[in-house]
Amino acid sequence: MKALVLAEFGRLDVVEYPDPVAASGEVLVAIAHTGICGTDLHGYTGANGRRVPGMVMGHETAGVVAAVGDGISGFAPGQVVTVNPVVVPTDDAQAWRGREQQHPG
Numbered sequence: 001m002k003a004l005v006l007a008e009f010g011r012l013d014v015v016e017y018p019d020p021v022a023a024s025g026e027v028l029v030a031i032a033h034t035g036i037c038g039t040d041l042h043g044y045t046g047a048n049g050r051r052v053p054g055m056v057m058g059h060e061t062a063g064v065v066a067a068v069g070d071g072i073s074g075f076a077p078g079q080v081v082t083v084n085p086v087v088v089p090t091d092d093a094q095a096w097r098g099r100e101q102q103h104p105g
């Protein structure tokens, strides 16, 4: 697969990675479209501190489920999906509850 990677502040590279697989507890999404937002632009320049060199860019994305790992229910290959790119460790979920971009349930 190809990914747009922040090689260094002010430079993006298209990098080839091995095709991912859905591990246990994961959903693999075949990305169809990804937007570029202001956060990405400021990350590209290094102005906001939210991106570091080596990161794959683009966090507003949509695609279809390509595979589901063990223990996943409610998703099936071919289903159109988007993602919430904010990842919170399960142990910290209570502390994050109610914050912007964090689902309260």
Ligand SMILES: [Zn+2]
Residues within 6 Å of the ligand: 037, 038, 039, 040, 059, 060
């Ligand atoms: Zn954004």
